[in-house]
Amino acid sequence: xxxxxxxxxxxxxxxxxxxxxxxxxxxxxxxxxxxxxxxxxxxxxxxxxxxxxxxxxxxxxxxxxxxxxxxxxxxxxxxxxxxxxxxxxxxxxxxxxxxxxxxxxxxxxxxxxxxxxxxxxxxxxxxxxxxxxxxxxxxxxxxxxxxxxxxxxxxxxxxxxxxxxxxxxxxxxxxxxxxxxxxxxxxxxxxxxxxxxxxxxxxxxxxxxxxxxxxxxxxxxxxxxxxxxxxxxxxxxxxxxxxxxxxxxxxxxxxxxxxxxxxxxxxxxxxxxxxxxxxxxxxxxxxxxxxxxxxxxxxxxxxxxxxxxxxxxxxxxxxxxxxxxxxxxxxxxxxxxxxxxxxxxxxxxxxxxxxxxxxxxxxxxxxxxxxxxxxxxxxxxxxxxxxxxxxxxxxxxxxxxxxxxxxxxxxxxxxxxxxxxxxxxxxxxxxxxxxxxxxxxxxxxxxxxxxxxxxxxxxxxxxxxxxxxxxxxxxxxxxxxxxxxxxxxxxxxxxxxxxxxxxxxxxxxxxxxxxxxxxxxxxxxxxxxxxxxxxxxxxxxxxxxxxxxxxxxx
Numbered sequence: 001x002x003x004x005x006x007x008x009x010x011x012x013x014x015x016x017x018x019x020x021x022x023x024x025x026x027x028x029x030x031x032x033x034x035x036x037x038x039x040x041x042x043x044x045x046x047x048x049x050x051x052x053x054x055x056x057x058x059x060x061x062x063x064x065x066x067x068x069x070x071x072x073x074x075x076x077x078x079x080x081x082x083x084x085x086x087x088x089x090x091x092x093x094x095x096x097x098x099x100x101x102x103x104x105x106x107x108x109x110x111x112x113x114x115x116x117x118x119x120x121x122x123x124x125x126x127x128x129x130x131x132x133x134x135x136x137x138x139x140x141x142x143x144x145x146x147x148x149x150x151x152x153x154x155x156x157x158x159x160x161x162x163x164x165x166x167x168x169x170x171x172x173x174x175x176x177x178x179x180x181x182x183x184x185x186x187x188x189x190x191x192x193x194x195x196x197x198x199x200x201x202x203x204x205x206x207x208x209x210x211x212x213x214x215x216x217x218x219x220x221x222x223x224x225x226x227x228x229x230x231x232x233x234x235x236x237x238x239x240x241x242x243x244x245x246x247x248x249x250x251x252x253x254x255x256x257x258x259x260x261x262x263x264x265x266x267x268x269x270x271x272x273x274x275x276x277x278x279x280x281x282x283x284x285x286x287x288x289x290x291x292x293x294x295x296x297x298x299x300x301x302x303x304x305x306x307x308x309x310x311x312x313x314x315x316x317x318x319x320x321x322x323x324x325x326x327x328x329x330x331x332x333x334x335x336x337x338x339x340x341x342x343x344x345x346x347x348x349x350x351x352x353x354x355x356x357x358x359x360x361x362x363x364x365x366x367x368x369x370x371x372x373x374x375x376x377x378x379x380x381x382x383x384x385x386x387x388x389x390x391x392x393x394x395x396x397x398x399x400x401x402x403x404x405x406x407x408x409x410x411x412x413x414x415x416x417x418x419x420x421x422x423x424x425x426x427x428x429x430x431x432x433x434x435x436x437x438x439x440x441x442x443x444x445x446x447x448x449x450x451x452x453x454x455x456x457x458x459x460x461x462x463x464x465x466x467x468x469x470x471x472x473x474x475x476x477x478x479x480x481x482x483x484x485x486x487x488x489x490x491x492x493x494x495x496x497x498x499x500x501x502x503x504x505x506x507x508x509x510x511x512x513x514x515x516x517x518x519x520x521x522x523x524x525x526x527x528x529x530x531x532x533x534x535x536x537x538x539x540x541x542x543x544x545x546x547x548x549x550x551x552x553x554x
Contacts, residue, residue, distance in 0.1 A: 015100070019096070019100045020050075020051065020054055020072075022096070023072065023075065023076070023093075023096055024047045024050070024051065024075075026092075026093055026096070027047070027075065027076075027079045027093065028043075028047070030079055030083055030089060030090065030093060031043060031079060031082060031083070033089075034082075034083045034084075034085075036082045036083075037081070037082040037084070038082065043082075046075065046078065047075070050071060050075050053071055054068060054071065057071070066112065069097065069112060069113060069116070070112075070116070072097050073097065073116045073117065073120060076093055076094055076096075076097075076120075077120045077123075079093060080093065080094065080120075086121065094117050094120075094121070095117075095139070097113060097117075098113060098114070098117070098140065098143050098147075099143075101113055101143075101147050111144075114140045114141070114143070114144045117140060118137055118140060159190065159194050159196060159295065160295055160298070160299070162190055163187065163190070163296075163299040164299060164302070166183060166186050166187065166190070167183070167299065167302055167303060167306075170182075170183050170186070180218065180306065180307070180310070181218035181219060181220065183303070184203075184204040184218075184219065184220035185220050187204065188201050188202075188203075188204060188220055196292060196295075197275070197277065197292065198288070199277035199278060199279055200277065200278045200279075201275055201276065201277055201278070202276050202277065202278040203219060203220050203221055203251070203274075203275075203276040204219065204220045204273060204274065204275055204276070205218075205219040205220070205223065205226075205251065205273070205274045205276065206218055206219065206271060206272070206273050206274075206307070207238075207271070207272045207274070208269060208270070208271055208272075208307075208311070209235050209238045209239060209269070209270040209271075209272060210268060210269055210270075210428065211268070211428075212232075212235060213235075213428030213429065214228065214231055214234065214235055214238075214428075215424045215428060215429075215430060216420075216424075216430060217271070217307060219251075222413055223251055223252060224252050224416075224434050224438065225250075225251075225252055225253065225434060226249065226250065226251055226252075226430070227249065227250040228247070228248075228249045228250075229247070229248040229249060229250075230247075230248075233247075234247055234249075234272075237261075238261070238263050238270050238272045239263075239265070239270050241263060242262070242263060242293065242297070243260065243261060243262045243263060243293045244261050245259070245260055245261070245289075246258055246259060247259065247261060249274070251276075256276055257280065258276075258277055258279075258280050259274050259275060259276050259277070260274070260275040260289070260292075260293075261273065261274050261275075262275070262293055262296055262297060262300055264297070264300050264301045264304040266301075266304055266305065266308055269304075269308055269311075271300070271304040271307060271308075273296075273300055311425075314421065314425060315425055318422070318425055318458050321454070321455055321458050321459075328521050405449075405528050405529075406449060407447050407448055407449045407529050407530065408447065408448075408449070408450075409445040409446070409447050409551055410445060410446060410447070410448065411441075411445065412436070412441045412444060412445070412446055412483060413441065415446055415448070415453075415483070415548065416434075416476070418450070418453065418454060418457065419432070419457060419474065419476075419485065420432065422454060422457045422458050422461055423457075423461060423474065426458075426461045426462060426464075426465045427461070427465065427472070431472065431473035431474065432473070432474050432476065433473065433474070433475045433476065434476045435475065435476055435477050435478060436476055436477075436478045436483065437478060442553070443552065443553060444483075444550040444551060444552060444553065445550075445551045445552075445553055446483060446548040446549070446550070446551065447529075447530075447548070447549065447551060448529050448531065448548065449528075449529050452525045452528065452529050453525075453529065455521070455525060456522050456525050456526060456546070459521065459522055460487060460522060460544060461487070464487060464489045467489070467491050468489040468490060468491065469489075469490040469491060469540075470490055471488075471489060471490040471540075471541065472488065472489035472490070473487075473488060473489075474486065474487050474488075475488070481549065481550055482532075482547045482548055482549050482550055483547070483548045483550065484545055484546065484547045484548070485545065485546045485548075486543055486544075486545045487543065487544045487545070487546075488538075488541045488542065488543045488544075489541065489542060490540045490541050490542075491540070491541075491542050500535050500536060500537060500542075503519060503523065503535045504534060504535055526546065531546055531547065531548060531549075532546075532547040532549075533545060533546050533547065534547075
């Protein structure tokens, strides 16, 4: 709970105690001013018992707060009955609980606060034989109207504070930055408990609008496919309005016609939050909807800034990965060079050994030049030893910082999320075709290294972005023993069958001879993660398929 709400809660508890003490003090004043009907000791016992019961009923539950209210009016009517007259003094005592209504500590206000006094006056008039006058109800009715508006304002104020408290607490834990969508579920729970909307909310979905492109950011539930009817009109309204209502869309093949869209404009980005109700009742343009929009807008702007920061951070990470590509190429070339040097220096070392034997066999003739040969031989041997040691160090897998042999079993939804995340940073259109059996996804896991697969995806998708000639996409397929990601794109270049054959060849020397566009790193990383891959050409399209073996969940 936020500091403001905590302070308000403590203040209400303190006022609740002072209110009861004031009630007892004023009652004692009235009984001392007018002659009471019962002995003073019984009245003292009444007030002591009242305060004792109040102490037992402390708490914020609706039942306890209602019982406290009933106890207040029992004491009030008992005092008024003893006074025997309803005048400005006794009517003021009757009105104290109404004046204290704004400090009510229960979870919600009750109409009994205004009904019980009128019923009590009616009963007292019957006991005293006088006629009940309806004019008594006017002050209570007036305060009911005023306090109702104040209660609504307090309700919305507390709700706004709760929203801000959710954001603050949620992002205190750095682990939540990778699963920021969970915050929607917390929001939906508060919305439905507080009955902010006319209808219960089932989902919240966020889209990002950049220039004339629309992409899914996240949502309260996992979403595979989205389709927005008349997308251009949606983008236009998202960029030009604060909110709009009931734009038809489709989430995982479910058509949604009733919704409320709130837009947050940040520089050249617009984040559109779609609130989806549980039923088909449409959001109408009325005062309450306007209040809701104004209530959510500050909170959503705060959250949008978080999303934009995460988006920019991810772009920077991918940019660093591209820069890292040059370093990887350098390391790869170094490894290849060391292979060559080691292979070539082996025969040379044998030759020097033969020369040494030869010199030993012909001492007379080689005596004059032997010191020079010996000196040079020592230098060469020392150089060979240093080169071989350096080559062994570079070629040793544990010394290579770019290995991704450590893999983990993961949910298939994590694979989809990683793919969609990298894809959305490269392409503005979500051309992902999901052909997985979604009903059985929970039965299987897939295995890969997060950093390694992200580099493979960013590298290949970056190549697609640079070289496609208009057609591109990914097909998410499924076979009996594996899931697959089939990347395809039409290409500007003339990709030869020999190139594809070399890529599919297990001999890395074949592909390393070519202008690889980072393909040898892709090949290496896929091999290190023990994944299968294949490249082939279908007409004008080049296909690159990565296959993930299915592992049954334990």
